[in-house]
Amino acid sequence: MVSHRLAAGGLVNRGNALSFTFDGKTYRGLQGDTLASALLANGELLVGRSFKYHRPRGIVTAGSAEPNALVTVGTGARSEPNTRATVAELYDGLSAASQNRWPSLAFDIGAVNSLLSPFLSAGFYYKTFMWPASFWEKVYEPLIRRAAGLGRLVTEADPDRYEKAWAHCDLLVIGSGPAGLMAALAAGRAGARVILADEGFRLGGSLLSESSAVGGLPAAEFAGQMLAELATLPNVTLMPRTTVFGWYDDMVFGAVEKVQKHVALPTPDLPVERLWRIAAKRAILASGAEERPLVFGGNDRPGVMTAGAARTYLNRYGVAIGQRVAIFTNGGSGYALARDLAASGVEVTALIDARKESGDAVPDGVRLIRGGAVTSTRGTRALKGIIADRSGFEEDLACDALAMSGGWSPVVHLMCQRGAKPVWSDERQAFLAPDVGAAFVAAGSAAGLDRLSACLRDGADKATVLARDLGFAAYEAEIPDVAGDYDPDFAPLWYVPGSKGKAFVDFQNDVTVADLGLSQREAYSHVEMTKRYTTGGMATDQGKLGNVNTIGIVAGMRGVSPAEIGTTTFRPFYTPVSFGAMAGTARGEHSRPVRRSPLHGWAARNGAIFVEAGPWYRSSWFPREGEKTWREAVDREVRTVRASAGLCDVSTLGKIEIFGPGAAEFLNRVYSNAFLKLPVGKARYGLMLREDGIVYDDGTTSRLSENHYVLTTTTAYATEVMAHLEFAAQALWPHLDVRFASSSDQWAQMSLAGPKARIILQRVVEDDLSDAAFPFLSARTVLLKGGLAARLFRISFSGELAYELAVPAGYGEAVADAIMEAGYEEGICAYGVEALNVLRIEKGHVTHNELDGRTTADDVGLGRMMAMQKPDFIGKHLATRFGLTAADRLQMVGLKPVEADAEIKAGAHLLKENAKPSMVNDQGFVSSACYSPTLNSFIALAMLKSGRERYGEKIVVWDALRTSEVLAEVCPPVFVDPDNKNLHV
């Protein structure tokens, strides 16, 4: 391979050679190179194969619109497919591999698709893979996926770190070219907080590729000088390697910063990428313009690229794109390249201008072909020559590179992401940015300007207006002179008539002019339909390069203006953003916040097996040595509670402190049962409804003093109930003098349950706990031995004599340890939520298994808690409507299998004996089920049609999912101590 690196020039560091590999072969590049410029410098023109036809493809651009040069960078878990070589910063040790070829890039078997191309035209997939339907999933899709080649995802876990961060500024400047730099400087000097973000690893944008002199300096040096000043301003933040990919509501911009994508081995103290949300008061889009390719036969041959890209490789990287370069242009851009190539001593074979006239200066010794066009190209894996046509005369010109310029399209994506459509300009022959209000404006070539001097001025002017708008003193920026400024004005040429061979519009998805024609003939003529029918613009580059040409060509076919065709919809992201960046640190253990009970350590010491319950980790059972299954542990825990005592962590219940003279009335309105007369020192079970009459949540509320209550919620609904109460207090009854706040985290709360509970607790508590002194439903502050104040509630979920003790969270573990020690002789055990569940099912107490958002108080046997004599409470007014009081509603019952060892599972449905399983025959379902070691039988709670009238009936418990059918007897839902004798001992 011939080296294409020129002897001098460019912004590369010739003293710092970097070694890299491409498809296993080692190459050298220079610091400051992209992977693309380094490959070109090494004469590697062939970098990929096209998606459908597997045609050999080379580098087309020098930026983020690149459709062809997609490679996999990195190895192992760090492999990143579909990386655009044109924006991949070269680093020592970079390893890249081409994609979509087998067995090798040069010899690709898939290229046989090219011979089949008559059958692979637009709509091919839709027409071919239609029938039978079942074939789609099993046959067609896997086939297509294997043949359609993008890079392969690695399945190993990503070893790198990602972060997300917020930034705030007065002015966000997107793009650091001439307009962006001047904008940042004008606003920065005025004192505004400015963020200047650019996707490039070196700031300066197109100034880095420019050969003109700006302010008496080479353009890149001028950019350097500006950046040096910006760096000294404390109110300006420079963000290189940062792509602003999206514009969202309320002037929030999404951006991704490549922090460590340019190093072989990232340090773990920094993320590899950082996702930014930038809240900007104002923003300037200075994203420049994209050069349009020309559409002619064989325009995808490796060696054909845009003139602007050729100029960037020449001026910024010191790389000639070929030894003999032909130029095909419809405007001034081709001339600028010709001048730069000639000045660098690179041979320009011919400058072919599609226009018959132009005032552009042709450098000495360059042959100009006016009114000409390229109709086809020669070469297979590299360009060997072109056929130039002028007035019907064809000429074969030998060359190894062809630079093309089809005019410029402002890069307006971000301004179109929130619904506004770009606006066609006949004068500019381009789609211009829509007016999206004064807060976000385009500047420079993104605003449709062409000359460098105009872009510099526009950036400064627009920033000055925005800064003034925000109250910053106006700053008059001096606009530097530009020597050698040129006019890249162009005349439209959407495609070259008389082209031979395939003329590509969308390189990445292999969409040709012929495909566009077919879509029009087959009536898929709306631009959104054309896009989907041809897949033009649907590749990873989202049509950045090809879409405007597509619109121009379709307009030409239909004989209308591109304005009538319009554009497809612009959506984030401007360029692909990795899932890693989107996830940030939210991976593995950091996926979501974790809540820990203050008794977590106590539970862990006692051997708890934890289960996730929302954000909580709750202790589910405490296995002891010799217990082989969870059931053995749970059965023992239940038996111990019924026979002696057990201690359970109930800290996760929501706790709300309620204060004020209006508290009683407030509680009376949010609960269905009466609360006005709850005495101080007493707890009461309360039922909350939704406004539609359905049960919402339950819990106990205790009156600690005249105007101070503590309300408890279930663990699952703690957050929701708090918000519900706040809504009631603020939006419904703001005149009630009630204030409340959560105290859930203040207390470690433990339930001590069992006939020995009092004896054990009395050893720890100073106050008299006798039934007379502290009867059932007592609730007050007590002193523990030694003086620690605690809240004690005599309430029971298990049906046994039970207390809930709450101590300040930091003392939780010590107090729980003390209770375990105090109960050692009685054989106290720690019990978890599984045993708690068995205990409450045995007692017929409901949880959200029964309060499932469909049940009324009466459905679950709590009809007595509907205090209908109260004038108002949430849920009262719709509770009496017909549907909620119908006789055949599902009512909570107990179920006992006829054979005690037959297992009933929650979720099973209920059928009358001998009835066929059907929706019509459905009698209800099992809401909770367990093995009861107290009854030595499986038992269940179920919702059954008119259930309370059916005690004694035999019913089939039918579970098709787990293929079981059990005959059970319907019984009252309270299996132990139905007379509540145990509660009052």
Place this chain on the structure above:
Amino acid sequence: MASLITCPHCGVRPKEEFSIRGDAVPVRPAPNAGAEAWYAYVYVRDNPKGRIQEYWHHAAGCRRWLVVERDNVTHEVFSVRDAADVARSGSGEAA
């Protein structure tokens, strides 16, 4: 990806700090208002396009319920008021 709400108590905050309850226009009827009024309050909602009023709860901030008036097409926010202020000033408050 992002949007911002200016809480009258806390200032500019990201949407992640809020939860939305829905239409803030219906006013809770008086206890004796009758079945039709209660039915309408609980179930009947328009689904307008454009300018709407919604309850937003500043759950991770001041924990106040807010009435946000915004355009559900453009997400332009016109006003954010404390729900208690709105309820006190409104005529429909049930005593």
Place this chain on the structure above:
Amino acid sequence: MCEVTLPMTLSFAHRHVLEDHIVGFETRPNPHHLAVVRRPTILCVLAHAGFEGGVKAALHALEGVCVRICGPAEWLVVSHSVGPEALLRLVREIEGVSAFDHSDGRVLMRIAGPNVRSILAKCLAVDLHRDSFAPGASANILIAHVAGNLARIGEDAFEIIVPRSYAGTVFEEVKEMGREFALTAGFSED
């Protein structure tokens, strides 16, 4: 209008929730440092309707406390010198106030260092420029996905108060975000 809380006892060991998370002795700032205060007094204070202004003024007049804003008529009152019972007595003398001890329900951390705002920008969405969040400012805010309270206690120093149950998550997340600046962490001396 609240139950009486009597003095703490020594018979039960008090354990800080972050004791499982903090190992070693990284107490010297590097210079970025996350300091966990072991036993601050933190009260939740609510003002009843009509008393908001008076309660606010009276809280600010208390000696040895910092007042953190939670929302309208709601504050956290923090002290490193006055114990919870004594402070509760003082606060309850204010007319129109309801208050309760939340010292065990909250974990207080201080984070400081020249790039502290860059670390916090990864944990919360609010603009911490001094023009919008000046020293002395405080607010309830989502910190590391958890509803907490943030106060600016210096140009480059902030105080974070989060619910105890979430403290481990927040502590680990802030430490993770501080890796870039070699953030150290430990219990504070005071």
